[in-house]
Amino acid sequence: MPQPLTSLPKGSKAKIVGIAAGRGLTYRLMQMGLTPGAEVEIVENSSGPLLILVRGVTVALGRGMAGKILAEPT
Amino acid sequence: MSLDKSKTHEVVVAVIGNPNVGKSTLFNVLTGEIAHVANWPGVTVARKEGVRDYMGVRIRFVDLPGVYGLSASSLEEVVSREYVVSGEPDLIVVLADSTTPERTLYLPIQLLELTPNVILVFTKVDEMSRLGIHIHFDRLESILGIPVIPTSATQGLGIRDLLNKIVEFAGGRRFRGDAVKLDYSGLEPFIAEVSEILKSSKAVSNYPIRWVAMRLLEGDLRIEELLNSAGESYILREVQRVREAIRRSVGRDPSELFISTRFNYVHSIVREVVVRVERSRGIEASFEKLLQRPITGPLISVLILFTALLAVFSVNTGFPLTTMLSYFGLDELAGFIETYSLNGLLGMMFSLLADLVSENLSSVNPLITSLIADGIVVGVGAVLSFLPLILMMFTFLAVLEDSGIAPRLAISFHNVLSKFGFSGRAIYPLIVSVGCNVPGVLASRTAIEDEERLEVIAATPFIPCQARLVVVMALVTAFFKSPIAQAMAVASIYLVGIAMFLLTGILIRSVAFKKAEPPELILEVPAIHRPNLKVVWWISWDYTKHFLKKAGIIILSLSVIIWLMLNLGPTGFVVDAELSYGGILSRAITPTLTPFDIVGEDAWKVAFALLHGFIAKEAVLESIALLHGGVSVADALQSLGLSTTQAYSLLLFTTLYVPCLATVATIYQEIRNIKVVLAQITYMIVAAYVIALTAYLILKAAGL
Numbered sequence: 001m002p003q004p005l006t007s008l009p010k011g012s013k014a015k016i017v018g019i020a021a022g023r024g025l026t027y028r029l030m031q032m033g034l035t036p037g038a039e040v041e042i043v044e045n046s047s048g049p050l051l052i053l054v055r056g057v058t059v060a061l062g063r064g065m066a067g068k069i070l071a072e073p074t
Numbered sequence: 075m076s077l078d079k080s081k082t083h084e085v086v087v088a089v090i091g092n093p094n095v096g097k098s099t100l101f102n103v104l105t106g107e108i109a110h111v112a113n114w115p116g117v118t119v120a121r122k123e124g125v126r127d128y129m130g131v132r133i134r135f136v137d138l139p140g141v142y143g144l145s146a147s148s149l150e151e152v153v154s155r156e157y158v159v160s161g162e163p164d165l166i167v168v169l170a171d172s173t174t175p176e177r178t179l180y181l182p183i184q185l186l187e188l189t190p191n192v193i194l195v196f197t198k199v200d201e202m203s204r205l206g207i208h209i210h211f212d213r214l215e216s217i218l219g220i221p222v223i224p225t226s227a228t229q230g231l232g233i234r235d236l237l238n239k240i241v242e243f244a245g246g247r248r249f250r251g252d253a254v255k256l257d258y259s260g261l262e263p264f265i266a267e268v269s270e271i272l273k274s275s276k277a278v279s280n281y282p283i284r285w286v287a288m289r290l291l292e293g294d295l296r297i298e299e300l301l302n303s304a305g306e307s308y309i310l311r312e313v314q315r316v317r318e319a320i321r322r323s324v325g326r327d328p329s330e331l332f333i334s335t336r337f338n339y340v341h342s343i344v345r346e347v348v349v350r351v352e353r354s355r356g357i358e359a360s361f362e363k364l365l366q367r368p369i370t371g372p373l374i375s376v377l378i379l380f381t382a383l384l385a386v387f388s389v390n391t392g393f394p395l396t397t398m399l400s401y402f403g404l405d406e407l408a409g410f411i412e413t414y415s416l417n418g419l420l421g422m423m424f425s426l427l428a429d430l431v432s433e434n435l436s437s438v439n440p441l442i443t444s445l446i447a448d449g450i451v452v453g454v455g456a457v458l459s460f461l462p463l464i465l466m467m468f469t470f471l472a473v474l475e476d477s478g479i480a481p482r483l484a485i486s487f488h489n490v491l492s493k494f495g496f497s498g499r500a501i502y503p504l505i506v507s508v509g510c511n512v513p514g515v516l517a518s519r520t521a522i523e524d525e526e527r528l529e530v531i532a533a534t535p536f537i538p539c540q541a542r543l544v545v546v547m548a549l550v551t552a553f554f555k556s557p558i559a560q561a562m563a564v565a566s567i568y569l570v571g572i573a574m575f576l577l578t579g580i581l582i583r584s585v586a587f588k589k590a591e592p593p594e595l596i597l598e599v600p601a602i603h604r605p606n607l608k609v610v611w612w613i614s615w616d617y618t619k620h621f622l623k624k625a626g627i628i629i630l631s632l633s634v635i636i637w638l639m640l641n642l643g644p645t646g647f648v649v650d651a652e653l654s655y656g657g658i659l660s661r662a663i664t665p666t667l668t669p670f671d672i673v674g675e676d677a678w679k680v681a682f683a684l685l686h687g688f689i690a691k692e693a694v695l696e697s698i699a700l701l702h703g704g705v706s707v708a709d710a711l712q713s714l715g716l717s718t719t720q721a722y723s724l725l726l727f728t729t730l731y732v733p734c735l736a737t738v739a740t741i742y743q744e745i746r747n748i749k750v751v752l753a754q755i756t757y758m759i760v761a762a763y764v765i766a767l768t769a770y771l772i773l774k775a776a777g778l
């Protein structure tokens with residue numbers, strides 16, 4: 001079941017399924033490597049922005065943003 | 075033009091890469107100090123150019139903004155892409171980061187789909203062994219069919235290899251014949267269909283047809299515009315139909331498929347040429363973890379900022395080190411440090427210069443002498459005496475940036491700032507502004523969206539800078555007796571300043587831009603590492619030079635205007651400030667001081683000092699002292715006969731209204747719209763007045 005990144009616990013891994021944001025943001029995220037199928041690891045998920053590891057790079061995402069990214073836990 | 079080029083052997087090389095890939099550093103090594111900085115036409119995206127003569131070839135490097143791709147979905151991407159397709163650059167040098175090849179090879183692939191004239195440069199190869207990464211550059215070279223050059227700008231590795239390849243290209247050598255053609259499998263029939271339609275188009279005939287077809291399927295505002303304005307909108311209708319067909323048959327947006335396919339291709343290459351071995355990173359990794367944790371992160375961040383700011387302040391004016399020393403009875407040492415702090419030394423230099431001018435020119439013409447000595451030297455000197463502070467604040471910012479601490483600060487502060495219409499990135503301008511507002515305004519460029527950039531520019535000047543701290547300290551020590559009251563007064567000024575910063579952000583976002591959502595935070599977080607001194611120096615000196623050149627002219631002319639105001643009156647050149655236009659204006663605005671119960675003979679002097687403070691805030695103190703015949707600032711303040719409450723409200727006003735000439739000049743440089751700048755000045759004055767008056771009335775009612 002795909003879930004928003006915000007609901008995945010720290011340390012877990014998932015595969016991106018889709019991004020439900022506006023066109024510009026979706027583009028930006030995908031060009032940073034967050035394409036459907038990409039593997040992500042949740043580095044930090046507490047009250048602040050999410051930290052994820054994607055394609056060898058750590059990326060910080062505001063929680064609003066991260067909630068719009070759907071991923072399938074692996 | 076092209077004839078000229080071949081004669082002198084000039085080759086234009088565009089340098090492009092992801093943000094943080096090491097582009098600025100490489101650019102500096104390639105071109106040295108001769109870089110020329112300007113903005114791209116019509117946008118505030120910096121354009122840097124530098125020339126390098128190498129083996130008889132004049133290589134003109136053009137630095138493109140840092141971008142992740144060429145989809146033209148942001149200002150930077152538009153600028154970069156338009157330049158690449160303009161035909162102006164002969165060759166593109168595209169950078170990939172050796173420490174993150176999985177992500178940074180995307181842009182090179184996208185570029186290779188557009189043109190075959192590309193050299194791929196890997197940056198930071200010195201980091202690879204530490205991180206346990208190995209890349210088979212030669213294998214990559216044969217896969218892509220273009221030169222692949224490993225470099226380290228900080229160690230000077232591979233620079234000659236790169237220059238040699240550029241010279242080979244200039245000599246007529248071509249690396250590969252045509253653009254890279256990826257297999258988009260399911261999309262291929264659709265690309266072919268659109269390519270067929272495009273054959274009849276004239277508007278886009280300069281571009282490779284397959285590329286335009288792909289761009290249109292992905293959705294590209296620029297190219298759509300191009301077709302529309304050429305009256306070829308029927309093509310767009312056809313494209314729209316094809317896109318619908320894709321969505322129906324594949325169930326996904328075409329752009330998603332294009333980007334995924336490219337990344338899959340990158341992935342397949344990386345699997346073949348990159349080997350990663352686990353390496354433990356030791357102390358840096360532990361520090362990184364601490365900075366990332368929910369509680370320790372913000373805590374350490376605040377600690378780092380606080381210590382660094384104290385250090386910078388102490389070097390600059392001695393304060394607060396001097397205060398601490400005096401507290402321990404070491405007044406002599408405190409005095410020594412204050413005199414020989416950078417600010418003290420520069421101040422001495424300029425007053426010496428002013429004296430020298432008046433002595434040697436006084437026989438010539440008193441008017442010109444005064445203009446030079448009291449107008450230009452004092453005005454420019456007042457601003458220049460902050461140069462060390464500006465440089466140090468830039469250095470501070472550069473260290474934060476280069477070490478990788480900066481993005482972690484942004485993360486730590488994001489939650490708080492997003493309640494006020496900012497993203498966590500606004501923490502940089504907020505912090506630097508505590509030192510000086512000029513770099514604060516310039517740091518607005520780190521904002522992703524234009525709205526946030528303007529919010530930052532409007533909010534930044536409310537943060538009390540170190541110059542204002544000097545004024546605050548002088549007034550506070552003159553009017554408050556107990557150290558606790560003094561400390562509370564100073565702290566309250568900072569709180570009000572920061573509150574105004576935050577309120578201005580949310581106000582502009584919700585009222586002017588009508589946006590309910592705070593800006594998003596999307597931020598790459600590089601590994602923490604020891605800052606490279608060379609890089610830090612480049613960044614900070616670059617900014618400082620920029621400030622000197624751009625703001626310098628505005629500062630100079632405004633100094634002259636203000637001198638004219640203070641020394642010319644209806645009767646011509648006046649010695650008595652009271653008779654000058656400035657004095658007359660001060661008298662005219664004294665009624666605004668009446669609600670503060672500042673009335674009577676000396677009221678105009680207060681107005682005059684505030685007027686003078688427009689140049690720079692220490693001018694407020696200087697002019698009060700001057701009007702009292704050069705006695706010490708503290709005595710002059712006392713003799714104005716202000717009550718503590720009045721002094722405090724005055725202090726609030728002084729801190730909040732328009733920071734200084736230099737900041738106004740910088741704001742203008744960034745916004746380039748005189749109306750907006752005037753609106754901002756008005757806003758600041760009104761806000762300062764309302765707050766000061768409110769504070770006064772409350773304190774008065776409370777019987778203080």
Ligand SMILES: Nc1nc2c(ncn2[C@@H]2O[C@H](COP(=O)(O)OP(=O)(O)O)[C@@H](O)[C@H]2O)c(=O)[nH]1
Nearest residue numbers: 093094095096097098099198226227228476609
């Ligand atoms: N180890 C190493 N670090 C580098 C090198 N070049 C740049 N960097 C670092 O990479 C970061 C980004 O560099 P910068 O030139 O500002 O990147 P830009 O954003 O692409 O302009 C900084 O922290 C630099 O110190 C290099 O050759 N070796």
Ligand SMILES: [Mg+2]
Nearest residue numbers: 094097098099
């Ligand atoms: Mg840079």
